[in-house]
Amino acid sequence: MKQPGGIRFGINFVPTVGPEERSAARYFDESLNLAARAEALGLGSARITEHYFYDYGGYCPDPVTFLSALAQRTTRMRLCTAGVTPAFSHPIRIASQLAMLDNLSHGRLDAGFARGFVPHEFDAFGVALEESRSRFEEGVSAITWLWTQPEATWRGRYHAFGPVRLLPLPYQQPHPPIWVVTTFSPELFEWSGRNGYHLMAVPYISTHENTANLVGIYRRAWEAAGHRRGAEQVQLSLHCYIAEDGATARREAKRYYEEYTTKLLQAVGAWSSRRVAAYAGYQNLGRAIEANAYEGVLRETKALIGSPREIVEQVAYLRGWYGDFEASLQFNFASVPDDAAHRSLELLGTAVLPALREQGLTTSLDGSAPPGPNRPRGC
Amino acid sequence: MKQPGGIRFGINFVPTVGPEERSAARYFDESLNLAARAEALGLGSARITEHYFYDYGGYCPDPVTFLSALAQRTTRMRLCTAGVTPAFSHPIRIASQLAMLDNLSHGRLDAGFARGFVPHEFDAFGVALEESRSRFEEGVSAITWLWTQPEATWRGRYHAFGPVRLLPLPYQQPHPPIWVVTTFSPELFEWSGRNGYHLMAVPYISTHENTANLVGIYRRAWEAAGHRRGAEQVQLSLHCYIAEDGATARREAKRYYEEYTTKLLQAVGAWSSRRVAAYAGYQNLGRAIEANAYEGVLRETKALIGSPREIVEQVAYLRGWYGDFEASLQFNFASVPDDAAHRSLELLGTAVLPALREQGLTTSLDGSAPPGPNRPRGC
Numbered sequence: 093m094k095q096p097g098g099i100r101f102g103i104n105f106v107p108t109v110g111p112e113e114r115s116a117a118r119y120f121d122e123s124l125n126l127a128a129r130a131e132a133l134g135l136g137s138a139r140i141t142e143h144y145f146y147d148y149g150g151y152c153p154d155p156v157t158f159l160s161a162l163a164q165r166t167t168r169m170r171l172c173t174a175g176v177t178p179a180f181s182h183p184i185r186i187a188s189q190l191a192m193l194d195n196l197s198h199g200r201l202d203a204g205f206a207r208g209f210v211p212h213e214f215d216a217f218g219v220a221l222e223e224s225r226s227r228f229e230e231g232v233s234a235i236t237w238l239w240t241q242p243e244a245t246w247r248g249r250y251h252a253f254g255p256v257r258l259l260p261l262p263y264q265q266p267h268p269p270i271w272v273v274t275t276f277s278p279e280l281f282e283w284s285g286r287n288g289y290h291l292m293a294v295p296y297i298s299t300h301e302n303t304a305n306l307v308g309i310y311r312r313a314w315e316a317a318g319h320r321r322g323a324e325q326v327q328l329s330l331h332c333y334i335a336e337d338g339a340t341a342r343r344e345a346k347r348y349y350e351e352y353t354t355k356l357l358q359a360v361g362a363w364s365s366r367r368v369a370a371y372a373g374y375q376n377l378g379r380a381i382e383a384n385a386y387e388g389v390l391r392e393t394k395a396l397i398g399s400p401r402e403i404v405e406q407v408a409y410l411r412g413w414y415g416d417f418e419a420s421l422q423f424n425f426a427s428v429p430d431d432a433a434h435r436s437l438e439l440l441g442t443a444v445l446p447a448l449r450e451q452g453l454t455t456s457l458d459g460s461a462p463p464g465p466n467r468p469r470g471c
Numbered sequence: 472m473k474q475p476g477g478i479r480f481g482i483n484f485v486p487t488v489g490p491e492e493r494s495a496a497r498y499f500d501e502s503l504n505l506a507a508r509a510e511a512l513g514l515g516s517a518r519i520t521e522h523y524f525y526d527y528g529g530y531c532p533d534p535v536t537f538l539s540a541l542a543q544r545t546t547r548m549r550l551c552t553a554g555v556t557p558a559f560s561h562p563i564r565i566a567s568q569l570a571m572l573d574n575l576s577h578g579r580l581d582a583g584f585a586r587g588f589v590p591h592e593f594d595a596f597g598v599a600l601e602e603s604r605s606r607f608e609e610g611v612s613a614i615t616w617l618w619t620q621p622e623a624t625w626r627g628r629y630h631a632f633g634p635v636r637l638l639p640l641p642y643q644q645p646h647p648p649i650w651v652v653t654t655f656s657p658e659l660f661e662w663s664g665r666n667g668y669h670l671m672a673v674p675y676i677s678t679h680e681n682t683a684n685l686v687g688i689y690r691r692a693w694e695a696a697g698h699r700r701g702a703e704q705v706q707l708s709l710h711c712y713i714a715e716d717g718a719t720a721r722r723e724a725k726r727y728y729e730e731y732t733t734k735l736l737q738a739v740g741a742w743s744s745r746r747v748a749a750y751a752g753y754q755n756l757g758r759a760i761e762a763n764a765y766e767g768v769l770r771e772t773k774a775l776i777g778s779p780r781e782i783v784e785q786v787a788y789l790r791g792w793y794g795d796f797e798a799s800l801q802f803n804f805a806s807v808p809d810d811a812a813h814r815s816l817e818l819l820g821t822a823v824l825p826a827l828r829e830q831g832l833t834t835s836l837d838g839s840a841p842p843g844p845n846r847p848r849g850c
């Protein structure tokens with residue numbers, strides 16, 4: 093089932109440094125430069141998370157603010173929120189802010205949404221974790237409604253408003269492509285496919301067998317709902333660390349990967365004492381992350397770490413599991429120094445991508461041809 | 472009471488076009504270019520409003536998203552939100568988003584807040600107009616608290632959270648200067664001065680006598696609370712339209728000024744049937760705007776419209792009313808064409824500012840030396 097684009101590539105930011113290691117101003121400067129260079133090397137998208145309070149993601153509580161800056165530094169790459177959490181803001185705020193970015197970037201927004209999974213974030217916003225799924229679904233629906241109705245009226249479980257005329261409307265018509273960030277929940281994979289939304293999956297915490305099964309659920313739901321086969325897009329978030337010599341890459345990346353998982357553990361630590369039906373198995377999340385040792389990640393190719401030649405093999409291997417996908421690569425995760433992140437990126441652009449192209453694994457180096465917005469529900 | 476900076480200048484955006492007249496993408500492109508040119512010509516700040524739904528302000532529901540883009544196009548000018556409305560978002564969202572902008576711009580944020588005054592906005596967000604003042608005050612206090620406490624806990628009337636560690640913290644320490652947008656309310660002028668906040672006033676709807684009295688209340692409250700005399704800052708929002716020939720400027724600007732007030736009237740039309748104690752006199756706002764005809768605005772110098780030589784005289788006249796202030800100038804209000812806005816700006820930068828400097832009315836052309844953040848309360 094070869095797709096026109098083959099494997100595509102983007103850059104992915106999950107800020108995992110705190111003020112003790114790197115100032116926020118420096119993190120943003122470095123990340124904007126890195127993303128601008130990624131576009132120049134042919135990567136087709138940039139995405140960044142929304143998180144709070146912890147070194148895990150905390151430097152970016154508002155992905156739109158970062159991507160709006162990036163829109164001025166780039167001209168082609170897609171700008172992906174990964175993802176905005178509807179539970180924490182009013183849908184009018186989210187819909188209108190995203191529409192501003194879509195206009196500021198001349199239609200380069202990929203609107204990614206997330207249910208959220210960090211208990212302390214929900215506590216701080218005074219939102220029950222039990223409601224995260226229903227708030228997420230209502231939020232995405234209300235935002236789409238605001239984007240597409242000339243006079244939008246909404247009467248939901250959590251929000252009621254209207255009629256209002258949203259301003260500005262999105263640049264992309266009928267609305268920007270919608271993406272969903274999801275990791276474990278089969279229901280959410282199914283729901284995303286059924287609704288014609290694109291998928292942002294995170295394979296490194298689970299096994300490829302599990303994640304590929306979930307992606308399969310997503311793709312079957314997409315087709316079953318009548319969406320055009322092959323038009324669905326799947327992004328996989330992957331840590332990436334490349335050096336001329338593969339052993340060097342593996343040796344150097346170890347501490348950063350482990351720092352990253354340590355910081356993720358801090359953010360999800362509260363799950364060890366929480367039981368929420370909607371988050372089945374999350375009480376074991378900490379143990380799962382701890383058990384997911386660096387050596388296993390290397391062995392099972394749950395990150396792209398190695399020499400350029402090895403990365404080519406790893407991409408081909410992942411394609412065996414997932415079919416065509418977009419590799420959304422974290423280069424400056426945790427305390428990876430700026431020069432090391434740039435080295436990985438340069439080797440990707442100058443050695444890995446040309447080799448993949450030669451093998452026919454990626455037909456479009458820049459991957460930047462924007463997909464059409466997903467069709468309205470039920471098509 | 473001459474201040475070091477004399478009269479300073481900035482650029483001011485209140486988008487007052489709708490999709491029928493100019494696309495949002497084009498409005499943003501033009502405005503970013505205009506602001507970047509303003510910096511090059513020596514203007515020290517850019518500010519933009521937060522509004523929804525109406526041609527009056529509706530293109531910018533999120534000032535931070537616009538200013539984050541502008542931060543990448545400029546290196547010196549202050550970036551002012553004018554103002555963020557705390558009633559419509561959670562304080563954690565506002566505090567952390569503003570802190571991102573402060574870091575992205577390396578400390579150029581002027582954090583302006585507004586109570587809000589458009590009934591339909593409050594209706595849409597499900598917030599009672601009666602609560603606007605208390606929500607505003609609690610919001611500003613909670614945001615400041617989040618910016619300055621390593622572990623912030625808040626138990627207020629509308630919000631309760633914490634302890635949380637805000638990330639990122641602002642670039643400016645202890646926090647960005649706080650500004651308050653206010654027009655009519657003596658209580659709010661007094662409150663702003665007492666708390667050591669800077670002032671964004673809007674003289675054109677009222678008389679200079681009224682507005683100067685209110686600014687006097689503000690300055691006296693500032694001094695009475697022990698804040699350093701002369702450290703307070705007062706920004707006046709003014710429409711600006713300049714041509715080599717003054718009569719041409721006055722003739723051309725008329726239709727844009729009238730379009731602007733028509734659109735403002737649409738946004739505040741609901742006041743004709745509302746009575747809210749906290750908005751004394753707002754039921755007459757529509758009539759006041761209608762009565763404020765263009766000819767009167769010219770006669771009373773409630774906008775800067777004319778030839779460069781006339782603008783110099785107008786600035787000197789306003790200084791008589793207000794002492795030193797920052798003129799925050801709307802060049803592309805309503806449907807003013809892009810080339811006309813640029814003409815006004817160029818004439819300001821190349822003819823008006825040099826003349827003012829010669830007269831000693833502005834000692835700093837760029838006005839960009841950032842003021843220190845306002846001191847903590849009670850100093």
